[in-house]
Amino acid sequence: MLLKKCLLAFVLTLSVTTIFAQTKTAVQSPDKNLLMNFWLDNDGRPMYELLYKNKTVILPSAMGFGLKQTMSNEALPSLQKNMQLTASSQSASDTKWNPVWGDVKEIRDQHNQLIVSLTQKGEKAIQFNIIFKVFNDGLGFRYVFPQQKELNHFIVSAEKTEFHLAGDHKAFWIPGDYDSNEFSPNVSKLSEVDGEDPKYAASIFAHQFFNKNAVQTPLMLKSDDGLYINIHEAALVNYPAMNLVIDKADFTLTSALVPDALGNMAYLQAPAKTPWRTIIVSDKATDILASHTILNLNDPSVIKDPSWIKPTKYIGVWWEMHVGKASWDSASGKHGATTANVKRYIDFAAKHKFDGVLVEGWNVGWEDWFGQYKENVFDFVTPYGDFDVKGLHKYAASKNVKLIMHHETSASVTNYERQMDTAYRFMKANGYDAVKTGYVGHIIPRGEHHDGQWMVNHYLRVAKKTADYKIMLDAHEPVRPTGLSRTYPNWLACEAARGMEFNAWSEGNKPRHDVILPFTRFMGGPMDYTPGIFQLELNYWDKNKKETIHTTLAKQLALYVTICSPLQMAADLPEIYEKKLDAFQFIKDVAVDWDDSKYLEAEPGEYITVARKAKKSNNWFVGSITNEQARTTTVDLDFLDAGKKYQAIIYADAPDADFEKNPAAYVISKQTVNSKTVLNLKLAPGGGTAISIMPIK
Amino acid sequence: MLLKKCLLAFVLTLSVTTIFAQTKTAVQSPDKNLLMNFWLDNDGRPMYELLYKNKTVILPSAMGFGLKQTMSNEALPSLQKNMQLTASSQSASDTKWNPVWGDVKEIRDQHNQLIVSLTQKGEKAIQFNIIFKVFNDGLGFRYVFPQQKELNHFIVSAEKTEFHLAGDHKAFWIPGDYDSNEFSPNVSKLSEVDGEDPKYAASIFAHQFFNKNAVQTPLMLKSDDGLYINIHEAALVNYPAMNLVIDKADFTLTSALVPDALGNMAYLQAPAKTPWRTIIVSDKATDILASHTILNLNDPSVIKDPSWIKPTKYIGVWWEMHVGKASWDSASGKHGATTANVKRYIDFAAKHKFDGVLVEGWNVGWEDWFGQYKENVFDFVTPYGDFDVKGLHKYAASKNVKLIMHHETSASVTNYERQMDTAYRFMKANGYDAVKTGYVGHIIPRGEHHDGQWMVNHYLRVAKKTADYKIMLDAHEPVRPTGLSRTYPNWLACEAARGMEFNAWSEGNKPRHDVILPFTRFMGGPMDYTPGIFQLELNYWDKNKKETIHTTLAKQLALYVTICSPLQMAADLPEIYEKKLDAFQFIKDVAVDWDDSKYLEAEPGEYITVARKAKKSNNWFVGSITNEQARTTTVDLDFLDAGKKYQAIIYADAPDADFEKNPAAYVISKQTVNSKTVLNLKLAPGGGTAISIMPIK
Numbered sequence A, B: 001m002l003l004k005k006c007l008l009a010f011v012l013t014l015s016v017t018t019i020f021a022q023t024k025t026a027v028q029s030p031d032k033n034l035l036m037n038f039w040l041d042n043d044g045r046p047m048y049e050l051l052y053k054n055k056t057v058i059l060p061s062a063m064g065f066g067l068k069q070t071m072s073n074e075a076l077p078s079l080q081k082n083m084q085l086t087a088s089s090q091s092a093s094d095t096k097w098n099p100v101w102g103d104v105k106e107i108r109d110q111h112n113q114l115i116v117s118l119t120q121k122g123e124k125a126i127q128f129n130i131i132f133k134v135f136n137d138g139l140g141f142r143y144v145f146p147q148q149k150e151l152n153h154f155i156v157s158a159e160k161t162e163f164h165l166a167g168d169h170k171a172f173w174i175p176g177d178y179d180s181n182e183f184s185p186n187v188s189k190l191s192e193v194d195g196e197d198p199k200y201a202a203s204i205f206a207h208q209f210f211n212k213n214a215v216q217t218p219l220m221l222k223s224d225d226g227l228y229i230n231i232h233e234a235a236l237v238n239y240p241a242m243n244l245v246i247d248k249a250d251f252t253l254t255s256a257l258v259p260d261a262l263g264n265m266a267y268l269q270a271p272a273k274t275p276w277r278t279i280i281v282s283d284k285a286t287d288i289l290a291s292h293t294i295l296n297l298n299d300p301s302v303i304k305d306p307s308w309i310k311p312t313k314y315i316g317v318w319w320e321m322h323v324g325k326a327s328w329d330s331a332s333g334k335h336g337a338t339t340a341n342v343k344r345y346i347d348f349a350a351k352h353k354f355d356g357v358l359v360e361g362w363n364v365g366w367e368d369w370f371g372q373y374k375e376n377v378f379d380f381v382t383p384y385g386d387f388d389v390k391g392l393h394k395y396a397a398s399k400n401v402k403l404i405m406h407h408e409t410s411a412s413v414t415n416y417e418r419q420m421d422t423a424y425r426f427m428k429a430n431g432y433d434a435v436k437t438g439y440v441g442h443i444i445p446r447g448e449h450h451d452g453q454w455m456v457n458h459y460l461r462v463a464k465k466t467a468d469y470k471i472m473l474d475a476h477e478p479v480r481p482t483g484l485s486r487t488y489p490n491w492l493a494c495e496a497a498r499g500m501e502f503n504a505w506s507e508g509n510k511p512r513h514d515v516i517l518p519f520t521r522f523m524g525g526p527m528d529y530t531p532g533i534f535q536l537e538l539n540y541w542d543k544n545k546k547e548t549i550h551t552t553l554a555k556q557l558a559l560y561v562t563i564c565s566p567l568q569m570a571a572d573l574p575e576i577y578e579k580k581l582d583a584f585q586f587i588k589d590v591a592v593d594w595d596d597s598k599y600l601e602a603e604p605g606e607y608i609t610v611a612r613k614a615k616k617s618n619n620w621f622v623g624s625i626t627n628e629q630a631r632t633t634t635v636d637l638d639f640l641d642a643g644k645k646y647q648a649i650i651y652a653d654a655p656d657a658d659f660e661k662n663p664a665a666y667v668i669s670k671q672t673v674n675s676k677t678v679l680n681l682k683l684a685p686g687g688g689t690a691i692s693i694m695p696i697k
Helices: A285-290 A339-351 A389-398 A413-429 A453-468 A513-519 A553-562 A574-579 A581-589 B285-290 B339-351 B389-398 B413-429 B453-468 B513-519 B553-562 B574-579 B581-589
Strands: A005-015 A025-028 A034-040 A046-052 A055-062 A065-069 A083-097 A107-120 A127-135 A138-145 A153-159 A162-165 A170-173 A186-189 A214-216 A219-222 A228-234 A242-247 A252-257 A266-269 A276-282 A312-317 A356-359 A402-408 A434-438 A472-475 A491-494 A567-569 A594-603 A607-614 A620-626 A631-636 A646-653 A666-673 A678-683 A688-695 B011-015 B025-028 B034-040 B046-052 B055-062 B065-069 B083-097 B107-120 B127-135 B138-145 B153-159 B162-165 B170-173 B186-189 B214-216 B219-222 B228-234 B242-247 B252-257 B266-269 B276-282 B312-317 B356-359 B402-408 B434-438 B472-475 B491-494 B567-569 B594-603 B607-614 B620-626 B631-636 B646-653 B666-673 B678-683 B688-695
Touching (some): A025 A107, A025 A127, A034 A083, A034 A107, A034 A127, A034 A138, A046 A276, A153 A252, A170 A214, A228 A285, A276 A285, A285 A513, A285 A594, A312 A339, A312 A402, A339 A356, A339 A389, A339 A574, A389 A402, A402 A413, A413 A434, A413 A453, A413 B413, A453 A472, A513 A553, A513 A594, A513 A607, A513 A620, A553 A581, A553 A607, A553 A620, A553 A646, A553 A688, A581 A646, A581 A666, A594 A631, A607 A631, A620 A678, A646 A678, A678 A688, B025 B107, B034 B083, B034 B107, B034 B127, B034 B138, B046 B276, B153 B252, B170 B214, B228 B285, B285 B513, B285 B594, B312 B339, B339 B356, B339 B389, B389 B402, B413 B434, B453 B472, B513 B553, B513 B594, B513 B607, B513 B620, B553 B581, B553 B646, B553 B688, B574 B581, B581 B646, B607 B631, B620 B631, B620 B678, B678 B688
Parallel strands (some): A312 A356, A312 A567, A434 A472, A472 A491, B312 B356, B312 B567, B356 B402, B402 B434, B472 B491
Antiparallel strands (some): A005 A083, A025 A034, A034 A046, A046 A055, A055 A162, A127 A138, A138 A276, A153 A266, A170 A186, A170 A219, A228 A276, A594 A607, A607 A620, A620 A688, A631 A678, A646 A666, A646 A688, B011 B083, B025 B034, B034 B046, B046 B055, B065 B153, B083 B107, B107 B127, B127 B138, B153 B266, B162 B252, B170 B219, B214 B242, B228 B276, B242 B252, B594 B607, B607 B620, B620 B688, B631 B678, B646 B666, B646 B688
């Protein structure tokens, strides 16, 4: 599956000669723009710093751990001091690989690597290594505990990785939390962060704040001197997620892991390794969006034959529940997942060539599922009486449409783990090869958190088991992604952020939401964001409903391009689309998998313009979106094949469009374009432009 | 399976007339010896008291709960006051039923019942009922939360059931704990209990004390005025186990439930019910042993056709690991579960007509299994390379011997629950139809306890799932049993107490241990105690080993009768038995299921003499055991059929036998007996006598 080409032979420099403390070991990025130094300070504490074009990204920052013995629960000697460097080695690597799906068809992995081996001074010395990889666009480092005499099983009681920033940067952040990522992102100076303000937790049932100075990753930062810095992690496996606690006196961010029911962070056994801590940096915001460093830090795919993995565009019985037209619960009198209604969606999907139809509320349990710490809610195989599993399987198959299964676990994970095999067998027997999982509520095992080690292991267990069954996975309310979809490409998407649904029943998402997410949540991987809402004023569904979508209709279309995901929903209802089939044409045309992506312009929280070339096609799609400010911009189509003619269909905000006053006003125009064309775009407040560019044959 | 005969029509007296607080509602036992009064005190608090032959067993004692809302975690109004009685009803019942196995073939369930319905005063009143059943030998009561408007999901934050004793009784107790029951029982006045003395925790890795005044149930008490009182619970389902905290000022014992990882006790949804709280009382100690009240309070068997459930006498590859001759771990160089060694056990079992051979250490994982909070230890299907699953299945089948599976979960219960179906299918495919489970260590889900609600549900889930697979169950390190083997008769036995194994590697079990357990742990159900050790001085196995078994050999034989269990091991090694085949004959002859049992004499902590008649047989077996004191006694064989001749084989301590100085000295004598014979027994210190009495044809 992965075509791996080694462009450069591995260069290995091993230096085991005496190394003095305070001697800095330097590693540059291949293009020399980044410089990372590692050293031990006078106390024997591991330290690093990072510079980009001679500007400081990370001031001298400490690394290390607090560990405990598993059996006695007693502390082990600190790994934050008294360390000595016993070996270090450097190497360079430059390879390419082909993702199963993604924003480009080929990804270059070029980096310089440093491995340092550290050993405690004194008796019963514990060893650990740090691996640094310096890419042109960022740094990744991870801790590795090799197999050793003095350390076998152990508890991580704290990881103390510092990111000492050079100033009070502008931050695009959500509050640090153990359970939820569905907070509305805020934009402020680091010094102004207050993560425990209850306003963030509005409409979020299961969440746990722990420190008002804490924020989550991916954390996007912009320095006064024009650096864009993104801090996250890669390959989160068998370890809890990392929050960052801000020291507002000196802008040091320190890792704060998500604890388990006993207050421990991780249970490890040597050999063991942590996730990579990543710092992506550039003086161009578009470089952040274009970065593949997090994917490069993940392991290659374990799925030998990925031919069954299909990027998917889908509709579903879902938004009608959020707007109140229907209900998940069969006894409600307005059940959405009836055989007749699902057939209607299948018909629509078949007519408009969608791959799949998601159906939520198909199975018994919704009548009493939420918020009660109830362990046995769903069994994942028992449909409501008005949902004909066999009949719908047959009907969908006859129309060449795939039904997408829904497994809401209600966060009763022990129950789900008991049922998984049975549930996946049931799916395959009934023609389903994709599942949307959900984890709404407080986790059972009680005391565990959505983002703790136990749940991190669970999500991956699901990814592996669904892969065993050749099932594609879309996990809602999981831990934030960290590029694991490279390794498990059947794991198409996650939610793990505030999605479209919040617009249906909360204060909603701000217009800037969509120009922040690509710099934050999306750094870890695709999101099932569910764009495509055409009925933007929700009093259409219920005259008492005051909610509106805080975008224009054209922006809803542009999201299919600004969001990169192999799983995209057209979230509105068939009857809504039927009324605007001209605009709907863009959703029908747009791809969900790409040969190439051009990040043309971007500023976090303000605007993004992206062009993408569809996989195995000459069709291009452009998306341009703005925040609450109107905006004019130009798109230079120089990425098109020279000398070739294309027809561009431009889905733009109408001149009087406005996300608040006139969101649904759009104009569609067509024009013949080529690689020399420059298009002028005019985006309404909360608006966007979507463009399809297809060769004229 | 259960032959249910209604001897007496149900008498129902419904009194819904105005009931005043402080008016006592009285219920007597059918034989009028017991009197229970229920009333509400001036604060509207539910109260009860219990008298036996006009002696006070329980002084006025309060009942009630602290509850919380599940969703908000906020306290609900206390159920310990402000209650009013809205209804009460009394009835009488007298039925008989036949257990699948047990100490008698028919059990009479005769009791008078009172149901009181209580409702809070004021708005949003919560209701609950208390059901009292008064038997001739004791009282059982449970709380029931009916379906109601003001209570659906709720958390039990505390159950406050009091047992206000009439004095500073002599108590036979083990410390209150959340995880272990493997403490050496102590005998003291209630006022002298100190459960947190570290001496109790010696040799017990996973345990959690919580209050030095706490003790576990079954709690055996003896009052100065000669009453024997036993407090326990019946039908522990979806609820945590109960400890009792002693108020040493007035000898009130108050229930203290085992909490979960969040400190909550139970998550319930109305309709819901608690286990029965049981108080068995008599002026004869033998009545305590003969009581079937706890079984009567459990539901009838759910297994329609129990023909596949076979009381089992077995040997196994087990004691050789405890004495250090062999190891569970294949890499140790002295692996016990090798194909050759197991064949040796199969041969011995076949020769001596044992039903089964247990094999521990057969599966990969033992090399790193203990005490490290490791989640993925065993997979329950991967044998060590030197254990031939298929070959041994064939070999055992050819010899008409059943292999018994061992599933040590290392208390990683999430892991076991993921593997259970696969593991049971593997068992059935390889001819196993009985499993010994183990839960050694700290529970995963971390923060849960062996005796908490989540684990209580787990043990029952295993009992049900093994029943689905027609597998018999023997659970080690589970919660203490509460008579659930009536409902799930495939659940043959539990450990849940300090078994024989402690003699192999700890300070051991005191001689009085065996004359306490039947009054404590065994009240809840059978134990896999593993008697039959003939090699009583363990330096035989390793000259550095100082441990000895603190009984005589004859007492080891007598245990097969004093212990009532449908699962009994002959725990010593074949080569040991080969040397004493004359004594071994008793183990071969003795039954493990009974038509009748006669509890001839007993005093907790001192002596027990029991005669039992084998199931569907005219063979009787007598066991008489003592504590560290030598003892002479007589056994009147008047239970034999009049006019019939029997041969008695008497396995007695030799005149110079002594558990410390000369434990293995025994004498075997034969004599013809009839119903008029009175046998004189002489028990050595730590000794016993076993007798088989078989009709002369």
